Structures are given as C-alpha cells and as structure tokens.
Amino acid sequence: MKGQLINKRNLTLFYNDSCSCYVTNLTFQFSITHKMSQIKLLAQLSEKILLRQQTCRVGARCMSDWVPKEKETHTGQKWDANDYRLSRFVDRPKHVNPNFAINLIDEVPPKACVERVVCCDGGSGPTGHPKVYINLDKPGNHACGYCGLRFYRDKLHI
Incomplete structure (x- = not known):
C-alpha cells in the first residue's frame, strides 16, 4: 500500500508497505504496535507526536523557527538572515575562531636588529615560509x- 497524506503545515507525508514515512526528503521510521491499517496510523500522527520522536529530530529542524546566530569572520563575512547557507549551522553553531591571526601577530613586539638587512623565514621547518x-x-x-x-x-648598538 502506497500513498500520501498532507498535514496542517502543508508537509507531504509519503508512506509505503514497510511503514516508512518520508517528510520533505527526510526519512522517519515508525513501528506499528496496534492492529490498525497504515493509513489510520499515519492519519493519527500529529505534528506534536512527530516532534516528540527521537528519530524525528531532523524533522523538527524543518518545522523550527530558530535562526542561527551569525558570527562575523576575520574577513568581515557575515551572511544575511535569509541566506540559505545558514542552514548548514542549524545543529551546531557556526565556529569562528575569535583569535584572528592579524590580532595575534600585533601582540608580538617588533624585533630590534643591528644589521641593515635581516632575513625572515617565519620559523623553522614546515611551519615557516620562503x-x-x-x-x-x-x-x-x-x-x-x-x-x-x-x-x-636599533642604532644604539651600532
């Protein structure tokens, strides 16, 4: 038996013989505990029951009105609240390192040198630069x- 139901929020529920339910490309598995037809079971599932299920946490995201907090990156990148790319950060917040490299390098004091020409290799080995x-x-x-x-x-040491 295959078919579809539409609930209050205009989400289409597709079901098949194994009692799998698909809501907008997300899969939810339900087990039949009572002797009832699959159509009756799906008809009695309300939005609240779907959201309470442990396996339906993904479905709760599509019905949520929560908007992720947007952090600005070191390049000044900040997405608009309506940008679709924010959907990547629904489960967990967007991780932006607050210690920007330009701020960290400003904390290092300038190095006094006696020579007219100095050499910088950025450190030794693989951490350096040309x-x-x-x-x-x-x-x-x-x-x-x-x-x-x-x-x-440093002209004092000449």
Whole structure:
C-alpha cells in the first residue's frame, strides 16, 4: 500500500508497505504496535507526536523557527538572515575562531636588529615560509610580507 497524506503545515507525508514515512526528503521510521491499517496510523500522527520522536529530530529542524546566530569572520563575512547557507549551522553553531591571526601577530613586539638587512623565514621547518630579506635602512618598523613579524634597526648598538 502506497500513498500520501498532507498535514496542517502543508508537509507531504509519503508512506509505503514497510511503514516508512518520508517528510520533505527526510526519512522517519515508525513501528506499528496496534492492529490498525497504515493509513489510520499515519492519519493519527500529529505534528506534536512527530516532534516528540527521537528519530524525528531532523524533522523538527524543518518545522523550527530558530535562526542561527551569525558570527562575523576575520574577513568581515557575515551572511544575511535569509541566506540559505545558514542552514548548514542549524545543529551546531557556526565556529569562528575569535583569535584572528592579524590580532595575534600585533601582540608580538617588533624585533630590534643591528644589521641593515635581516632575513625572515617565519620559523623553522614546515611551519615557516620562503626566506625573505628585509631592508631596515629607513626608520620605523618593517613587516615581513608573509608572516607579519616586524623588525626595526636599533642604532644604539651600532
């Protein structure tokens, strides 16, 4: 026996012989405990009963009016409340690292150097970047283009 029912919220319930119920492409399994026809069983299932079932947590999401909280990323990306991409963050909140790299590198004080030209490789091994030479002839801080570390020429030690 196959067919479909439409409930109050205009969600179509499709059912088949194994008493599987499909609501808008989401599958819910029900077991028949009483001797009744499958049509009667599905007709008596209300929205509240569907939402109470442990296996129907996914269905509760499509009937929910909860909107995920949008966090702004380090690039300033923030989606509109009506954007479909927010549906990815219904189960869990969107994880945005609050420690942006640009803020962390600003906390590192500039390194005083005696040489006119310094070399920056961003650290040793796989954590580094290609070797860059930075000219410190002009006064002030000079930042590495890769990692953002700052260097300045300390003329007191010349």
